[in-house]
Amino acid sequence: MNDDLTAEILRNALCTAAEEASIVVVRSAYSTFIVEGADAAAAVLDVRGRLIAHSTSTAIIQCASLRSALPYLLRRFPAAEMTPGDVFLMNDVYQGGIHANDLLVFRPVFAEGEAAYFTGTLIHVADLSGLSAGGMASDATDVFLEGVQLPPVRIATAEGLVDDVVAILAANSRTPDKLVGDLRALIAGANVAARRVAELIDERFADGVAAYLADTELRMRASLRAIPDGTYTGAYTLDDGLTVRVAVTLADGAATLDFTGTDGQVPLPVNSGFSQTLGGVMYAIRCYVDPALPLNEGCFAPLDVVLPEGSLVHCTRPYPGGGRFGTVAAAEEAIFAALTSALPGRGVAASGILQGFSMSGVDRPWLHMSFDLGGMGAGADRDGPDATGALFGGGRNIIPQAEPVEARLPVRIEAVELIPDSGGDGTRRGGLGTRTVIRLLEDARVDTRGDRLHRPPPGAEGGLPGRAGGYFRELPDGTREPLDTKATRQPLRAGESFVLETSGGGGYGPPPGRAEADRARDLADGRTTRDS
CATH class of the missing domain: 3.30.230 (Ribosomal Protein S5; domain 2)
Structure with missing residues (x-):
């Protein structure tokens, strides 16, 4: 077989293994946010800690997390002491993790009797203690208020789950069934990827991986030049x-x-x-x-x-x-x-970014976590895209859809819409922010975490800043009250609405430079209004 063709087959097989693992996690998870929003990542790595392949249809911002955490796992559990069937779990932010609710799972893959490769999966689980029911401890002053901290631990062996560890995790979750279900989904994804990698391993595999990584590095260096x-x-x-x-x-x-x-x-x-x-x-x-x-x-x-x-x-x-x-x-x-x-000429104005929130029940346990995305800043040669979440690095849409959320939870989603005039004016207009309105059917508490709300995304080269977003409580009579932008356990009563508005992107270039045809199109499309 042609060497180039063999290399391409291997590359696609490895990428598919990582992608399949992320899909298995999403389809197997118990949390609405994961099932509907696909907030997951998966990777294939080697025992040296090198990233061989990473899922790309999920959040790209997680691309370094599994890679960064594996060396800490190997310090705690040397590869030579691992046995087939072992699965490991961690979340420590100081050891390559993200925060308490983002669990990282690793499974070794053996070659000639030694742990030579690893598959890893990662998702934000439903709840793992801390100030916030969804892990959004926006007023935490230390890490212990953010949830249970996990150094690398063995969570499963060839005999099955380590029950004592699972029991401790479940006892520290407000939604234990969902937590354990999410944990099983993480392990299932790592297992699937491990099987795929094991099927590929032969006497040429290590050399093929090395050549694949070397080729990517060569192309990366050429781009940087x-x-x-x-x-x-x-x-x-x-x-x-x-x-x-x-x-x-x-x-x-x-x-x-x-x-x-x-x-x-x-x-x-x-x-x-x-x-x-x-x-x-x-x-x-x-x-x-x-x-x-x-x-x-x-x-x-x-x-x-x-x-x-x-x-x-x-x-x-x-x-x-x-x-x-x-x-x-x-x-x-x-x-x-x-x-x-x-x-020069490839500049970009600042963007509105991810604004997260979580809601939890007061009278009975339920949890909804989500976020919405701001408008992207305009570039030197283009308007900013609307509601893209450009700086979050997402792959597929990771915002849960309205119907499944309403079917599972005591809420009614009354609006998900673009906000006219929210993009900064300029020769190129900033992308629009969004407005989401969620009516509460039961009493709840809401946790908020946002930025670029007090300092809206600035424009560039004479462009104007985007419109600042915010979090609000809307009373049944339509009165709107601002919520804190970084706070937990803010009360909402049944009949009231939670309103999330994201910031628009900054404009690029002085506003008088915008073509009249572009302004007419903005008005016809509803992106701007006559009042503006």
């Missing part, structure tokens, strides 16, 4: 007044991204664990390289990412890390700002 060598700086400030700073240095097909100068960690859930920041870095860099590159270790190899310990982008114990996505998005914006000076 297309960006002029030099050092470029950028920064972005969160609602809390904290700033992420980066210096991007490009030299001969390699890049150093140094976040020295970023503000220090704070006792608020805005810090990011290092793996999530690294995922954001990869997302941002991939916006400037060959989009056909497969997502594997070859993409990481040319990058040297400096994340100072004890900073917003690399929190340390006991600082909380659950609210990381505002900081991760700020890191991405800082990289975009830096590379704009390297690539």
Whole structure:
């Protein structure tokens, strides 16, 4: 068989194994947010901790988490001591995890009697203790308020689940049945991928994987060489007044991204664990390289990412890390700002980002977790897309659909719509934010976590900022009251509505430069109004 053809078959087989694992997890999960929103990720790795393949139809922002956590697992459980059927579990944000509710599962794959490869799966489970019923502890001052912390533990063997560990997890969940169901789904996904990888292993497999990763690295370096060598700086400030700073240095097909100068960690859930920041870095860099590159270790190899310990982008114990996505998005914006000076004409205004929330029952246990996505900032040559969640790095739509949510929970979703005039004006208009209205049929509590609400996404090159979003309580008579943008257990009564509005993206270029034909189309499409 032609070597190039063999390599292509192997590449697709590995990517399919990771993708199939993520699909198995989604289809097997018990939590509505997972089943309907597909917030999952899966990967194939080797015993050296290298990422061989990653699911891409799910959240790309998780691309570094399984890769970052595996070395910590191997320190606790050496590969030589693992046996067939072992499955391991962890969530520690300081050891490559994300936050308490994001569980990471690993299963070794054996070659010639040794653990040589690993499959991994990751989802946000229904509930695992902490201040918030959905893991959105937006007013946590330390990690212990965010939920149960799990160092690497053995969760299953060839004999089945380790019942004592499962019992401890279930006892620390407000929805134990869903938690255990989600855990079984994670293991099922890892098992499926492990079988697929085992079927591929032969005497040529290791060499084939090495060649595959080397080819990706070669192509990644070629893409980086297309960006002029030099050092470029950028920064972005969160609602809390904290700033992420980066210096991007490009030299001969390699890049150093140094976040020295970023503000220090704070006792608020805005810090990011290092793996999530690294995922954001990869997302941002991939916006400037060959989009056909497969997502594997070859993409990481040319990058040297400096994340100072004890900073917003690399929190340390006991600082909380659950609210990381505002900081991760700020890191991405800082990289975009830096590379704009390297690539004139490829600039972009700031975007509205993911705004999360969770609702839980007061009189009986039920839980709804979701988010909506802001408008993307306009670019030098295009308007910003509406409601895209550009900086979250999603693959498939990860917002649960209205009908399944209404069928499972005591809520009625009365509106999911674009907000006219929310995109920043400019020569190129920012993308529109969204409005979601959820009527409560039972008393509930709501947890909120958002950013770019007090400091709306700024425009670029003379463009105007997007319209700021927010969280609101709407009374039956239509009166609207603002909710805190980062808080837990805010009361909502039956008959009241929860309103989530996301921020629009910033505009690019001075507004007088916008073509009259574009303004007429905006008005005809309802993106703008005559009043604006």
